[in-house]
Amino acid sequence: MGPAPAGAAGELEVMEPMLEGAVKKKKKVSLKRRVEARSPAEGLLQPVKLSRAELYKEPTSEELNRLRETENLFHSSLLRLQVEELLKEVSLSEKKKERIDAFLREVNQRILRVPSTSETELTDQAWLPAGVRVPLHQVPYTVKGCFRFLPPAQVTVVGSYLLGTCIRPDINVDVALTMPREILQDKDGLNQRYFRKRALYLAHLAQHLAQDPFFGSVCFSYSNGCHLKPLLLLRPHGKDERLVTVRLHPCPPPDFFRPCRLLPTKNNVRSAWYRGQSTDGSPGEPPTPHYNTWVLQDTALEAHVQLLSTVLGSGPGLKDGVALLKVWLRQRELDQGLGGFSGFLISMLVAFLVSTRKIHTTMSGYQVLRSTLQFLATTDLTVNGISLCLNSDPSLPALADFHQAFPVVFLDFSGCLNVCADVTASTYHQVQHEAQLSMALLDSQAEDSFQLLLMTPKPMVRAFDHILHLRPVSRLQAACHRLKLGPELQDYGGDYVSAALGPLTTLLEQGLGSRLHLLAHSRPSVPKWEISQDPPKHKDTGVLTLGLLLRPEGLASVLEMGPEADQPEAAAFRKLWGPRSELRRFQDGAIREAVVWEAASVAQKRLIPRQVVTHLLAHHADIPETCVHYVGGFLDALIQGPKETSGTGEEALAAVVRCYDDLSRLLWGLEGLPLTVSAVQGVHPVLRYTEVFPPTPAWPAYSYYERLRKQASLVPRPDKPCPAYVEPMTVVCHLEGSGQWPQEAEAVRRVRAAFQLRLAEILTQQHGLQCRATATHTDVLKDGFVFRVCVAYQREPQLLREMRSPEGMITLRDTPASLRLERDTKQLPLLTSALHGVQQQHPAFSGAARLAKRWVRAQLLGEGFSDESLDLVAAALFLHPEPFSPPSSPQVGFLRFLHLVSTFDWKNSPLVVNLNNELNVEDQAEMRSGFLAARTRLPVMVIFTPQDRKSSMWTQDGPSVQILQQLVVLAAEALPILEKQLLDPWGPGDIRTVFRPPLDMYDVLIRLSPRHIPRHRQAVDLPAASFCRGLFTEPRPSLLMPVLGYDPPQLYLAQLRAAFGDLALFFYDQHGGEVIGVLWKPSSFQPQPFKASGMKGRMAVSRGGELAMVPHVEAILEDFAVLGEGLVQAVEARSERWAV
Amino acid sequence: MTRTACTHTHSTSQHPPPPPTYAKWKEWGCGHRDGTKGDIEEGSLVAQLASASCVWWWWGGAWCSLNLTHRCRPGPTSLPAIPVKFSEKQQASHYLYVREHSVREGATSTWPQKRTLFVLNVPPYCTKECLSRLLSCCGSVQSVELQAKPDLAESPKEPSSKFFDPKPIPGFQVAHVVFQKPGGVVAALALKGPLLISTESHPVKTGVHKWISEYADSVLDPEALRAEVDTFMEAYDQKMAEEEAQAKEEEGVPDEEGWVKVTRRGRRSALPRTEAASLRVLEREKRKRARKELLNFYAWQHRETKMEHLAQLRKKFEEDKQRLELMRAQRKFRPY
Structure with a gap:
C-alpha cells in the first residue's frame, strides 16, 4: 500500500467498504465528519514556505512586542496560541452574558415578589403545599423554633460569574439570598435549626417559582454536595434552557452568627438532641468542626467574592490562570462533589499566592497556572496549613487547632473558616500528585504538553492501576458503628459515607504500605431532584470507588514484615492485621510479627492488594468480601496460556530467558570454531517478554510422527491432528572480527553456511544438544525449547550496499537486501535489549504489551502490524506516560493503549519512543521537523526510536492506511465498552466482548477445521473440543528434532496471499482463530484493460465492445477450498459486492 | 456473471497497419519506440489508431497487432482460452490463455520460435509436470518453464541452489511450453478442454498433504549442503587466485601510453576510493x-x-x- 496519505487518494477507495462495515451503526453525522477529515489536502501538515521578502522584512514594533511577550510570558509561541484558543473556547461570549444578565434581573424581581407567610412552629410543616417536599433529611425531626417566610433582604450575585472566571459548558450563576433578620432567632446555629429554616425557606420559594412559566425547570440540589445545605436550581424557559443555571443560596444576614461560637473546637450539635438521650456518661460534647464550617461558609459568601474580585481584577492574567486551572481540575475529575477541589478553592489559592507575592499581577495565564501547580506540588497542606488572615489577633485559634479538626487546612482572611474543610487528605494528595506530574511534564518541554496537560481527560479507570468498588454503600453505616464513629456522624449530620471515608482510607493506606503510591476515592456526584420529591438518601449515592496507584517495587514481596515481638509497636501491628499476623522467625534470627500472603506468580502478587483490602475491610469495618468488587485482574485470563492455572506467563517467559542465557554461555565457551563467538543477542519477542503466549517445553511423543532418520527429525503425519506448534526462537550470534572473510556477498553466504554447519557439529559433540543446520541458521534443541541461532557477519550489510561506479569509485547505496539484513542482525537485537530493559524497569510492561498484541490480533489485524511496532507502542505507554504515571498493571496499560491508538494523530506526528532516554529535547524537535518534511515518503504509521530517527523501519511493511484506520475505529469503540464493564461490574456483557472481532464486514468467511489449527486452545473463548497434539507433559530425553514452525493456517494464508493478494485482503487471528475473513479490493474489481502481467485469476469478457478483465469469482472461491484441502471446512460468500 | 470469452482476432495473416512510426510513438507520449524493458510493460496496450481498427501492443517481447474489427467467439484465430479445473468436483473453471510465442524480428529468445506456446493464467496448484502432462495430448512436450510474470530478459536461469534460494510460493503464473514439433503449438491453440489438473491416476497434492510433504522437503541434508558450499568456495578461491595472479602480472608493465600502475598490496590501501572517504x-x-x-x-x-x-x-x-x-x-x- 502506498505509504503517503496525500498520494493515496486512489487507495482510499478500498477503505470504503471496511469503514461501512465498521461504522454502519454510527450516526450519519460522524461518518460525514470522518469523510471530511480524510480528504487528503486538509488535515495534513505541510512544511511552511515563506518567501524571502516575508521572512526578512523590517519588523513592526507591535510584532516585536508580541514576540518578546511570547518569549517572556509563555513557553513557546505554539503554547501561547493554544492557551488563547482554549480560553476562547471556554469563556463566555458577551452576547450570552447579556442574555444571562437579563435573566438574572427577571429572577431578582420574581424572588422579591414571593409572598410572605405567617409564623409557625418549625415542626409544623402543614402550611407547605402538597407539590413541594422539604429538601432536607430532618433527622431527628423535633426542633424548637419558629419559621415564617419573608422575601429576602438582599439578592446578590456571587461566585465565578461575577468574577468572570466561569467556564463553559455548564454555566452556573450563584445568587446569595440574604434571609431577613426576622426569620432567625437566637441560637439558630444550634442543632441544625439554621439549616432547617434554610431548607423551609427554599421549599417555599421553590413552590412559588415553579408555578411561574418563566422558568423551564426548578429543582433542588446540594451546595458543594453538602447534604445539610440544599439549594435551588433555576433554568430559563424555552430555547435558553441550556444557557444557564441559576443557583439560589439562602444565607444569614451579616454578623448574625458570632464566629467565636463556630470555631472548630466548639460543639453546636448537642448529643442529647441528636441521639435523643441524655449525655450523663459522656465526658463532654464532641466538637463539630464540619457543621460549624458549613454555617460559617454561608456567612462569608459575599466577603469572599469581594476579596476575589479585588485580587483577580488586578490583572487579566489571573483570571485566565484561574480558568486554566479550572479546566485542569475538571479533566482530572477533582472538582466535583463533596470535598472536591472546586473552582472556588483554586481561586482562593491564587488569591493567597498573590498575597504572598508568589504570583504577580502582570503574569500571564500560563504563568499563573505554572506557579500554582508548582505551589501545590511542593506544599503539603495536610501538614503545613496556610492562611490568608493577616491580623495576628491572639483570640483567633492557631493553625494547629485546625489541623486537629481537619485533614487539610487553608484559612480565609477571617482566620476562622477553613475553606478546605471538606477536602479529604486523599483528595489533597491526589491534587498534589497531579500537580507534581504536571510540573514534570511542563519542565520536560515536550511539544504536546498543552494537549496532555489540559486537553486529556483522566478518568479514574484509566488513571489508577487497580480500582475497587464498595457496593452497596449502606454497608458503610455498619462500618461507622464498627469503627466507633458516633461523634463524626453527629458532626456530619448523619452522612455516614463522608464520615467513614477518612478513617477507611487511612486504614487502607496503612495496610497497603509500601505497595501503594496513592489512594484516591471517588466523590459521590451531587444529586439533583424534583421539588416534589424527597431528597435522595445517602445510600442512593451509588458506588464508592477507590483507585489504587501501585508501587511496582513493593509488589514483588509476599511478606509484610512487622516489628520484633517484644517491641511495643507489635501490639499495634497485631491490632491492624488481626488473625493474619503471626510470629515468624527469620534467617537473621529475629522473631518478628509478620503477615504472609499467598501468591505463587507475578500475576497473583500483583493482586495482593486485593487480599489486603478485603481482609482489612472485613476485619475492621465489617464489610464482607461480597461487597468489595476489586477490578484489577479481569483481563489476566486473556494472556493466560492454555495450560497455565495461576500465572499470566511471566514465569514461563522467565524460564525461556533462563534457558537462553544458558545457551548463550555455551556459545561463548565453544571451542573449535574458527572464530570465537563475540556476542549472542536474542531477537525473538519471547526474549523481550512480549510474546503473547510464551512457548512451553516440547517433549514430542515419537509415535505420533513420521521420522526422518537421516536428519534426526520428526515430520507431521497427515492422518493425525496437526502436531503442537513449536516456534524456534531466533538468536543472533556475532563472531569476532577477521580479515579472512571473502569480500563478495555470495561467498559470504556460503561461508556463513559453513559456520552454521560447524556450529551444529560442535554443539552436538561438546554439549550433546540436538541440532539441525541449514544455510541460514542452526536450530538447537535445549530443555525442550528450540533456538534458531543465526551467525551474522558485521560487514555483510556493508558488502550488499557497495556499488562500483564507472569511474571505479565505491559508493554505498541502501538496497532492500542490505536494509533487511541490517534490520535483522543489528537493529532488532538493539531493540530487543532496549525493550528487555523496559521490562526490568516496569514489571507491568510484559502484561500490557501482550494484552495489546493479543487484542490487535484478536481483531484479525495482527498481520498488518509487525511485532516490533506494537511492542514499541506499548513501550511508549511506559516511557511517555504523561499525563499519567507509568502503568503498574496490565489492565490500565491496555486501556491506555486503546486510548493512545484511537486518539493519536498518526497523520501529522511521529510516535517518538525514547528508549534508554537517549534523545534530548533538541533531538526530538529535529525528528519532528524532519518528519514534516518527509511525510509523504514515510509510512502511514511512523514510530521513531533513538536508533531509527528517520525511516521508521518497523512500520515500513504495514499497516496500510485502511488497516490503521480500522484499528483506530475499533479501538475507539472498544475503549468505552471496556471501561464501562470495568466501572459497572454488575452490568451486562463480559470482559471478552471487546476481544471478539466483528465478522459482518467481510465478504467471504473461510471456516477452518480446529483439527489442523495447532494453537486452537489459545482462542479468546476457550473451545470445547481439544485434540491430542503429540506432546508429553513430562520431560523426556530429546533425540529427535520436533516439528518446527508448522502452522497450517499460516501456510494456507501465505498461499492465498501469493495467489490472490491483489484481489483481496485476508484477515486471521493467529491465536486459535477458526475463521479467515476475506475482503475483496474494490479497485481490482474494476474491469481492467487486457494485460499479460495482470491476468492472475481473472477472465476476459467483452464489455460494451471493449476487451476487459474481471476477477473470476466462482473459480476463485473454489480455489480457496482447493488450496486449503483438509484445513478448510467451508467457504461462505456473504456479499454480492463482487458481482460486477 | 455472464461468461463471455475473449473476442480478439489476432491478425497475423491479414494486412495490419504497420507498427507505429517513431513520430507517431512520440505523439502518443510513450517514450522511445524500441521499447526495451522498463519502458513498456508487458502486454500493455500502447496505442490505438484513430480508426480503432487495430491495436498495437507489446507482448511476449514483440510488437503484435490485434485487429479489432472481427470480434467472434473463441476460435482458432482468436486468443484461445482453454478452461482448466482442479478436478471433476469443481463447478467453475479458470481459463488458460494461450498463444504462440513470438518475438520481434532481431530480438533473440531462449525459447525456440514456432515450437513454443505462451500460456497465461496458470493456477497456483498447477505444476510444471502437471502442465506438461495436460498438454502432452497435443504433441510431446520438450520443456515447461513457469514464471511469476512475463519476463523479457529471458536470460537462462542460473542453476539456483535449493539451500540458498528457496522457491517462492507460487501464485498465478505464466508458462512457456516448448513442444518438440511445431504441430504441438497448433494443436494446443485448438484445444477445447476442460483440462483437469488432478485426476485419479495423477493426483496433485494440495492443502494439508502438500504442506506436510513440503515440510519434509524443507528438512535438508546437511551433508549435501556441506558439499555444495565446498564446491562453491573452491571455485571462488580459484577465481580470486586467478585475479590476483593477473593483477600481479600486470604490475610494473607500462600500458600503451607508458604509464605504470602501482598498487599497494595489503589489507589497507592508502586511501580507499569510496564515497564515504571523499565526503x-x-x-x-x-x-x-x-x-x-x-x-x-x-x-x-x-x-x-x-x-x-x-x-x-x-x-x-x-x-x-x-x-x-x-x-x-x-x-x-x-x-x-
Whole structure:
C-alpha cells in the first residue's frame, strides 16, 4: 500500500467498504465528519514556505512586542496560541452574558415578589403545599423554633460569574439570598435549626417559582454536595434552557452568627438532641468542626467574592490562570462533589499566592497556572496549613487547632473558616500528585504538553492501576458503628459515607504500605431532584470507588514484615492485621510479627492488594468480601496460556530467558570454531517478554510422527491432528572480527553456511544438544525449547550496499537486501535489549504489551502490524506516560493503549519512543521537523526510536492506511465498552466482548477445521473440543528434532496471499482463530484493460465492445477450498459486492 | 456473471497497419519506440489508431497487432482460452490463455520460435509436470518453464541452489511450453478442454498433504549442503587466485601510453576510493574554513544574525499557526 496519505487518494477507495462495515451503526453525522477529515489536502501538515521578502522584512514594533511577550510570558509561541484558543473556547461570549444578565434581573424581581407567610412552629410543616417536599433529611425531626417566610433582604450575585472566571459548558450563576433578620432567632446555629429554616425557606420559594412559566425547570440540589445545605436550581424557559443555571443560596444576614461560637473546637450539635438521650456518661460534647464550617461558609459568601474580585481584577492574567486551572481540575475529575477541589478553592489559592507575592499581577495565564501547580506540588497542606488572615489577633485559634479538626487546612482572611474543610487528605494528595506530574511534564518541554496537560481527560479507570468498588454503600453505616464513629456522624449530620471515608482510607493506606503510591476515592456526584420529591438518601449515592496507584517495587514481596515481638509497636501491628499476623522467625534470627500472603506468580502478587483490602475491610469495618468488587485482574485470563492455572506467563517467559542465557554461555565457551563467538543477542519477542503466549517445553511423543532418520527429525503425519506448534526462537550470534572473510556477498553466504554447519557439529559433540543446520541458521534443541541461532557477519550489510561506479569509485547505496539484513542482525537485537530493559524497569510492561498484541490480533489485524511496532507502542505507554504515571498493571496499560491508538494523530506526528532516554529535547524537535518534511515518503504509521530517527523501519511493511484506520475505529469503540464493564461490574456483557472481532464486514468467511489449527486452545473463548497434539507433559530425553514452525493456517494464508493478494485482503487471528475473513479490493474489481502481467485469476469478457478483465469469482472461491484441502471446512460468500 | 470469452482476432495473416512510426510513438507520449524493458510493460496496450481498427501492443517481447474489427467467439484465430479445473468436483473453471510465442524480428529468445506456446493464467496448484502432462495430448512436450510474470530478459536461469534460494510460493503464473514439433503449438491453440489438473491416476497434492510433504522437503541434508558450499568456495578461491595472479602480472608493465600502475598490496590501501572517504575529506576542508571565519565581528554580521533570528521566529510562528488551524479543525480545543 502506498505509504503517503496525500498520494493515496486512489487507495482510499478500498477503505470504503471496511469503514461501512465498521461504522454502519454510527450516526450519519460522524461518518460525514470522518469523510471530511480524510480528504487528503486538509488535515495534513505541510512544511511552511515563506518567501524571502516575508521572512526578512523590517519588523513592526507591535510584532516585536508580541514576540518578546511570547518569549517572556509563555513557553513557546505554539503554547501561547493554544492557551488563547482554549480560553476562547471556554469563556463566555458577551452576547450570552447579556442574555444571562437579563435573566438574572427577571429572577431578582420574581424572588422579591414571593409572598410572605405567617409564623409557625418549625415542626409544623402543614402550611407547605402538597407539590413541594422539604429538601432536607430532618433527622431527628423535633426542633424548637419558629419559621415564617419573608422575601429576602438582599439578592446578590456571587461566585465565578461575577468574577468572570466561569467556564463553559455548564454555566452556573450563584445568587446569595440574604434571609431577613426576622426569620432567625437566637441560637439558630444550634442543632441544625439554621439549616432547617434554610431548607423551609427554599421549599417555599421553590413552590412559588415553579408555578411561574418563566422558568423551564426548578429543582433542588446540594451546595458543594453538602447534604445539610440544599439549594435551588433555576433554568430559563424555552430555547435558553441550556444557557444557564441559576443557583439560589439562602444565607444569614451579616454578623448574625458570632464566629467565636463556630470555631472548630466548639460543639453546636448537642448529643442529647441528636441521639435523643441524655449525655450523663459522656465526658463532654464532641466538637463539630464540619457543621460549624458549613454555617460559617454561608456567612462569608459575599466577603469572599469581594476579596476575589479585588485580587483577580488586578490583572487579566489571573483570571485566565484561574480558568486554566479550572479546566485542569475538571479533566482530572477533582472538582466535583463533596470535598472536591472546586473552582472556588483554586481561586482562593491564587488569591493567597498573590498575597504572598508568589504570583504577580502582570503574569500571564500560563504563568499563573505554572506557579500554582508548582505551589501545590511542593506544599503539603495536610501538614503545613496556610492562611490568608493577616491580623495576628491572639483570640483567633492557631493553625494547629485546625489541623486537629481537619485533614487539610487553608484559612480565609477571617482566620476562622477553613475553606478546605471538606477536602479529604486523599483528595489533597491526589491534587498534589497531579500537580507534581504536571510540573514534570511542563519542565520536560515536550511539544504536546498543552494537549496532555489540559486537553486529556483522566478518568479514574484509566488513571489508577487497580480500582475497587464498595457496593452497596449502606454497608458503610455498619462500618461507622464498627469503627466507633458516633461523634463524626453527629458532626456530619448523619452522612455516614463522608464520615467513614477518612478513617477507611487511612486504614487502607496503612495496610497497603509500601505497595501503594496513592489512594484516591471517588466523590459521590451531587444529586439533583424534583421539588416534589424527597431528597435522595445517602445510600442512593451509588458506588464508592477507590483507585489504587501501585508501587511496582513493593509488589514483588509476599511478606509484610512487622516489628520484633517484644517491641511495643507489635501490639499495634497485631491490632491492624488481626488473625493474619503471626510470629515468624527469620534467617537473621529475629522473631518478628509478620503477615504472609499467598501468591505463587507475578500475576497473583500483583493482586495482593486485593487480599489486603478485603481482609482489612472485613476485619475492621465489617464489610464482607461480597461487597468489595476489586477490578484489577479481569483481563489476566486473556494472556493466560492454555495450560497455565495461576500465572499470566511471566514465569514461563522467565524460564525461556533462563534457558537462553544458558545457551548463550555455551556459545561463548565453544571451542573449535574458527572464530570465537563475540556476542549472542536474542531477537525473538519471547526474549523481550512480549510474546503473547510464551512457548512451553516440547517433549514430542515419537509415535505420533513420521521420522526422518537421516536428519534426526520428526515430520507431521497427515492422518493425525496437526502436531503442537513449536516456534524456534531466533538468536543472533556475532563472531569476532577477521580479515579472512571473502569480500563478495555470495561467498559470504556460503561461508556463513559453513559456520552454521560447524556450529551444529560442535554443539552436538561438546554439549550433546540436538541440532539441525541449514544455510541460514542452526536450530538447537535445549530443555525442550528450540533456538534458531543465526551467525551474522558485521560487514555483510556493508558488502550488499557497495556499488562500483564507472569511474571505479565505491559508493554505498541502501538496497532492500542490505536494509533487511541490517534490520535483522543489528537493529532488532538493539531493540530487543532496549525493550528487555523496559521490562526490568516496569514489571507491568510484559502484561500490557501482550494484552495489546493479543487484542490487535484478536481483531484479525495482527498481520498488518509487525511485532516490533506494537511492542514499541506499548513501550511508549511506559516511557511517555504523561499525563499519567507509568502503568503498574496490565489492565490500565491496555486501556491506555486503546486510548493512545484511537486518539493519536498518526497523520501529522511521529510516535517518538525514547528508549534508554537517549534523545534530548533538541533531538526530538529535529525528528519532528524532519518528519514534516518527509511525510509523504514515510509510512502511514511512523514510530521513531533513538536508533531509527528517520525511516521508521518497523512500520515500513504495514499497516496500510485502511488497516490503521480500522484499528483506530475499533479501538475507539472498544475503549468505552471496556471501561464501562470495568466501572459497572454488575452490568451486562463480559470482559471478552471487546476481544471478539466483528465478522459482518467481510465478504467471504473461510471456516477452518480446529483439527489442523495447532494453537486452537489459545482462542479468546476457550473451545470445547481439544485434540491430542503429540506432546508429553513430562520431560523426556530429546533425540529427535520436533516439528518446527508448522502452522497450517499460516501456510494456507501465505498461499492465498501469493495467489490472490491483489484481489483481496485476508484477515486471521493467529491465536486459535477458526475463521479467515476475506475482503475483496474494490479497485481490482474494476474491469481492467487486457494485460499479460495482470491476468492472475481473472477472465476476459467483452464489455460494451471493449476487451476487459474481471476477477473470476466462482473459480476463485473454489480455489480457496482447493488450496486449503483438509484445513478448510467451508467457504461462505456473504456479499454480492463482487458481482460486477 | 455472464461468461463471455475473449473476442480478439489476432491478425497475423491479414494486412495490419504497420507498427507505429517513431513520430507517431512520440505523439502518443510513450517514450522511445524500441521499447526495451522498463519502458513498456508487458502486454500493455500502447496505442490505438484513430480508426480503432487495430491495436498495437507489446507482448511476449514483440510488437503484435490485434485487429479489432472481427470480434467472434473463441476460435482458432482468436486468443484461445482453454478452461482448466482442479478436478471433476469443481463447478467453475479458470481459463488458460494461450498463444504462440513470438518475438520481434532481431530480438533473440531462449525459447525456440514456432515450437513454443505462451500460456497465461496458470493456477497456483498447477505444476510444471502437471502442465506438461495436460498438454502432452497435443504433441510431446520438450520443456515447461513457469514464471511469476512475463519476463523479457529471458536470460537462462542460473542453476539456483535449493539451500540458498528457496522457491517462492507460487501464485498465478505464466508458462512457456516448448513442444518438440511445431504441430504441438497448433494443436494446443485448438484445444477445447476442460483440462483437469488432478485426476485419479495423477493426483496433485494440495492443502494439508502438500504442506506436510513440503515440510519434509524443507528438512535438508546437511551433508549435501556441506558439499555444495565446498564446491562453491573452491571455485571462488580459484577465481580470486586467478585475479590476483593477473593483477600481479600486470604490475610494473607500462600500458600503451607508458604509464605504470602501482598498487599497494595489503589489507589497507592508502586511501580507499569510496564515497564515504571523499565526503570525509570535503567535510574536513569545510570545517577548516569555518574555523577561520569570524562571527559577529562586523556590524553587518551582527545585524544579519539578528535578522536571521527574527526570521526563524517568524517561520516558527507560521508553522505554529498552521498547526493550530489544524487542531481547530479537529476540534481539539473542546476540553470535554
